[in-house]
Amino acid sequence: MKKMTGHGIKRMLGIILTLCMVLTMVPAMPAYAGEYTDHVIINGQELNSEYKYLVNGVRSKSGVLNGSTCTAELGEEALTLYNYYGGSIMLETRRGDQSRSLTVKLKGNNTITNNSSGLVYGVLVETGKLTITAEEDAKLDISVSSSNNIAKGIDCSSPIGVNITGKARVSIRSLSPNNHPYRIYGIYAKIFRVDENSSLETNLNGGITKGVYAPDSIIIDTTGDVTIKSAGTFSDSQTLITEGLGSGAQLANIGTMTLTVLANATDPVNVHVEDTTKVFARWPYEEDGYRINKYIGCESYRASTNSGSFSPPGYHLAGDIITLTSSPNPYHSDSPYQIFRGWDIDDDDLVILEGASSPIIKFIMPAKDVVINGNWEETFFTKHPEVDGEAVAGKPLAFNWEMHYWNSVTYSQCSLQVYNGTEWERVKWVEAQPGVHTDYFTCDVAGEKTYRLWLQTPYVESYSEEFTVDWGVPPLETHYVLVENGGGSGNYTEGDTVFIHADPAGSGMCFDKWLVEGVDELVFVEGTINSAFAKFTMPNKTVELKPNFTYSPFQTQPVGYTSYTSKDNSTGARYTYGISYEGSLDYACIQVKNGEVWDDISMKEADKAPGFHDLNMPSDTVGTKTFRLYYKIDGVDYYSNEFTINWVLAPNEINYFFVYPDSNNMQPGAAQKVEAYVFGHGDFDPSVNWKVTGNDSENTFIEHRGMYFEPSIEEMVSVGMLVVGEDETAATITITGISNFDSSKFESKTVTIDAPLELNGTVTILGTQNYGEKINVILSDSNNTGSLTYEWSREEDSEVLGSDEIYTIQEDDIGKTLTCEITSNVQTGNISASSGIIGEELVNMYGDVNGDKIIDVVDLISVAKYIAGTYTFSDDQVLVADVNGDAKIDIVDYVLISKYIVGTLPQFPVE
Structure with a gap:
């Protein structure tokens, strides 16, 4: 038997109870107003006000509920069980007397077992109310079976009934034989209620089983699980029994719980109120069992058919998925064989999910009654x-x-x-x-x-x-190709392309032609019948081929091909051949076919000699020409196989596209060149569209800088300038060059953005440091990769005097030092250098070439080097070195300066 589960939908208890009372007129659980019992029989022992305890299965006047020794205590309000393991519990009073009731309070795990003959029960209360409860999670397992009579797990036939409440977990089992003719009940009560956090499980096996029998009402309003399994082998076994089940049965309330009903019925059970337009609850059949899925207060509709069955049957809710299986027309009684011919449906808007043309149809129930009739036709x-x-x-x-x-x-x-x-x-x-x-x-x-x-x-x-x-398409007929002394043999179908080749025949022998049997003529798609390597179209016949060889000096025949014109192919059309001879060469040339005659084209002497030759045949125009090689050796003419060259214009296309940045590492604020090399044929646009992705800064971009022709590759190169923003924070960026001619040709490169380095290098101030002179600053051995900024200032003064590399010394600078500070827009920090103390305006002194205001041998050596051409002077130095004023510096000036130094010349002629 398959396990069948069900899921309830949470409802507000008050609304459901009120609605149930109105629709079904089922009484709620009456409130108890009588006395609590002062005696009870448990495990065959009577507990009363004197003997309140059950110790080791025997009644006792004293005891403490502490586990194994004392397992039951009859108090003023309840019979408390604590890990009880024993026989049944019974409260016997006069029938009809509702003044005595029993409350069983559970602690721990408790077990009641009663497997014997006669009338068997687990808990029996003949009058009043039976309540089973627990303050904390506690369990009561009841196992009953009878060999010759009725067995009941819980029996309370009074009008007040049975209430399982609190956190009590009750399970009832029965293992009577399958041929047992007596009934087995899980719960037997007029009114049965499960509420609060309690749970119930019945698992009945035997001949006739009744899961829950409560003819007045069944009230289930618990957050716990309620599972009812009734697996009797007799047909009158049932799962839930309340007043008129199967024809207007009543369940008083289904609240915020999960109810699982496990039944052995072959058809779904519909439970609804007397007013059949209101579906109360349903267990629709599914593969995993019966389960409640609809609740009180829903409008229901009926689907009907001329012959067939619905699953689930009965009334349905709008939106339900219904399966209808049509049966052959029963009125065709004289025809035992019928064929299904379609459906007649009185609702044109019916949504059909499956089986529109088969006898099993699945559809969505509309919000109205619907008639779906199957059409069956008699058939032989x-x-x-x-x-x-x-x-x-x-x-x-x-x-x-x-x-x-x-x-x-x-x-x-x-x-x-x-x-x-x-x-x-x-x-x-x-x-x-x-x-x-x-x-x-x-x-x-x-x-x-x-x-x-x-x-x-x-x-x-x-x-x-x-x-x-x-x-299906029939397979094509195959025929065999047999190639002797060569390759290409095999089975082929008509229209296949067959590639054949002849094996070499040895030195001095040359392929002449193919000897063909089986067909009159072959249609060659590459080469000819005179080609050792050729392709032909398979005819609808068997073909046999054999290569024929003759003597020829041509050891390797030239082969034709298609080539681009020399405009697009610098080497021209290439062809190769091998030739071998020992006699005297009289003449050799290339011949081109011109109509019916062959015209000679001269060959280089080196290409006529024996050996293997790799030559080219350029052409500036398109078209096809046929050639052959002609050799005359010892007076005998020899011709190579004819070969065809087809010159075509190269298509306008790009074949290769490469992107190269100058460097794969940059810093924020830096810029570098990127280039795209575009290779192709024909007339195409070599320009490139540049893109940057992955950048965080809007100031990171590539600027197109035009193109230039690179002679080494004979192609145009597109150039861009990649600028990384000073505020760029991305770790990497991607640069992409995309061809403007063919956007499918592109390449991307990744550039890593390194953290900025601190600026370093050597700063040097050059020039004469006197008033009116120009001095300049030079940065050498630096890591700078960006643009530099200069700021000149004098000591004890924050004013910026200049922002260029060159600075003209002012009068206010005399007697002070000057400092030049250099910063970069890429590297961080700054570096600087300072001058010496600025002197007064320098007055030219003749003979003082080095400007130290002393005329000595140092100045004389400088003049000698200048005259010899190994030293250069500034304009001021040229002026002071020309001591005789003839506008040139020569040996005369050298002699005059030397006389001045030794004291034989008091002053120079120019002074």
Whole structure:
């Protein structure tokens, strides 16, 4: 038996109780107003006000509920069980007396076992109310069975009934034999209620089982689980029994709980109120069992059919998914065989999920009653046509069928029909007598066709079910190609391209032609019958080929091909051949076919010699020409195989596209060049569209800087300038160059953005440091990769005096030092250098070439080097070195300065 589960939907207890009382008139659990019992029989022992305890299964006047020794105590309000393990509990009073009730309070795990003969029960309360409760999670397991009478897990037939409440967990089991003729009850009470956090599980096996019997009402309003399994082998076994179950039964309340009903019924159980337009609760059948899925207060509708069954049956809610299985028309009693021909539905808007053309239909229940009738037609066909074998166009296909007549037939005829798109037409006549038949039919065209059998008798026409045949394409016939002394042998179908080649025949022998048998002529798609390597189209015949060789100096024949014109191919069309001879070469050339004659084209002497030659044949124009090589050796003419060169213009296309940045590492604020190399043929636009992705700064971009021609590759190169923003924070960026001619040609490169380094290097101030002179600053051995900024200042003064590399010394600078501070827009920090103390305006002193205001041998050496051409002077130095004023510096000036130094010349002629 499959396990069947169900899920409740939470409801507010008050609303449900009120609605249930109105619709079903089922009484709620009466409140107890009488006395609590002062005695009870447990495990065969009577506990009362004197003997309150059960110790080791025997009553006692004293005891403490502490586990194994004392397992029961009769108090003033309840019989408390603590890990009790023993026989049944019974409260016997006069029948009809409701003044005595019993409350069983559970602690720990408790077990009641009563397996014997006669009337058997686990807990019996003959009058009043039975309450089973627990303050904390506690369990009561009841196991009952009887060999010759009724067995009840809990028996309370008083009008007050049974209440399982609190955190009590009650389970009832029965293991009576399957052929047991007596009833087994899980719960037997007029009113049964499960509420608060309690739970119930019944698992009954035997002959006749009744899960919960409560004819007045069943009230389930708990957050715990309620599972009821009743697996009796007799047909009158039931799961839930309340007043009139199956024809207007009542469940008083289903609240905020999960109710699982496990039944052995073959059909779903509908439980609803007297007003059948209101569905109260339902256990619809599914693979995993019965489960409640609809609740009180929902409008229900009815689906009906002429012949068939619904799943689930009965009334349905709008939106339910319903399955209808249609049955053959019962009124065709004289025809035992019928064929389904479709549905008649009185609702054009019915949503059909499955089976619109089959006898099993699945649909969504609309918010109204609906009639769905199946159409069945009488048929003589007891077995409808089935094909046997693979359907191949042009080949016979077997099909089987069976016919039966249910009345006397004196004449009949039967044919196979095919639907041509507008009507049915006959394919062939077939056997028309009753019995099992096999026949064959064909179709010359591949594709899908629909067929049926048609039978006509004096009484009626009958059709079989339609069947579809997908005729496959027949396999093509193959033929064999046999190549002797070569390659290409094998099976081929007509139209295949066959590649053949001849094996080498040895030194001095050259391929002449193919000897062909089986066909008059082969159609070559590459090469000719005179080509050792060739391709031909397979005919619809077997072909045998054998290579024929003759002596020739051409050891390797030239082969034709297609080449780009020399505009797009600097080397021209290349061809190779090998030649070997020992005699005297009289003449050799290349010959080109010009109509019916051959014109000679001269060859280089080196290309005529024996050996292997790799040559080219350039052409500036498109077209096809046929060539051959001509050698005359010892007066004998030898010609190579003819070969064809087809010159074509290269297509306008880009073949290769590469992107190269100057560096794969940059810093914020830096810039570098990126280049894209575009290689292709024909006339195409080599320009590139640059993109940057992955950047965080809007100041990171690539600027197109144009293109230039690179002679080494004979292609244009597109150039861009990649600028990384000073505020860039991305760790990497991606640069992409995309061809403007063909956007499918592109390449991307990743550039890593390094953290900025601190600026370093050597700063040097050059020039004469006197008023009116120009001095300049130089940065060397630096890591700078960006643009530099300069700031000149004098000591003890924050004013910026200049922002260029060159600074003209001012009068206010005399007697002070100057500092130049350099910063970079890429590297961090700054570096600087300072001058010496600025002197007064320098007055030129003749003979003082180095400007130290002393005329000595140092100045004399400088003049000598200048005259020798190994030293250069500034304009001021040229002025002071020309001591005789003749506008040139020569040996005269050198002699005059030397005399001045030794004291034989008091002053220079210019002074």
